Amino acid sequence: MEPDYKELSRICANVERAISIIPQKAAVIAVNFSKERFVKKNWLDTTETTWKKTKKRKGSTLIKSGRLKRSIRKVHVGADYAIIGTDVPYARIHNDGGTIEGTEQVRSHQRRAHKRKAYPRSNKRIKAGIVRAHTVKSYKRKFKRTFIQRKFIGQSQYLTDQLTNMIQIEIQKAVHK
Template identity: 75%
Template sequence: MCENVNRVINTIPHKAATIAVNFSKERFVKKNWVDKSEIPWKKTRKRKGSTLIKSGRLKKSIRKVHVGADYAVIGTDVPYAQPHNDGGTIEGVELVRTHKRRAHKRKAHIRSGKRIKAGNISAHVVKSHKRKYKRTFTQRRFIGRSQKLTDQIVTMVNLEIKKVVAN
């Protein structure tokens, strides 16, 4: 019986980490944060797609980072995860590569019954340069401590211990 108890105690942190990862990924589906009560995410002005999901990289990157004997850490390595989760502003400098820009986008059309020809659409070269940026993010929590998550883990631990004691 002692061997079974030790085996279960060793597997509990891994199962708790799995529950925490699934809880965090579920936030992207339900678009809310659940602690003692449900806090919905603020809507975005996006017309297509889902809030915080463009490519799915952020959601897919949530994983077990480290599992010890009595603890489990989950996290992500995506650089923009923390500003989304905590809210805030990112400042930096980005490099813009050399590219061509069209002078205008006028097309042939009809105005007052007369046909207007398309203008000569030319392009000019924009040299590479650095551009400063400052982006502000609304807080949309998807990872962290939560009372509901704690309750799920406690329920799992109690069930695992009851299974071992019952056998």
């Protein structure tokens, strides 16, 4: 009995086609996984790590304008790999956590007239009164900002398991087509 070369050739072509589309599908799964972190407000690896809530701002954590979440995309897809990333400059500090120190230039600006409440300052009592409108001169100030790690992109065992499952399903579909 001779082997069926046409059938074998068809299976090989299907597997080759499946292998060529796997990196694209993997990139889509990885991008969706990273964007889902903004909705669920957690990081999934071998365990789930919930993001700490923001104290100062109302609304969703890490979403003010939505620029960071929207910027996550496929950076490059090759024959056997897919890279996802973002071009937002503050993405790394939010993802990894840490402290930023530096100086910033404050431009001159106008202050409006307003009423001031009484308050204590270094054992003195400052009286309530009216503060006149005035111009604040340009100046430099130092800053030090600390960011809590809120991971949304990177290596994850959960994502690896999802990708492995997708690859197995695609290969099985190609063989049994």
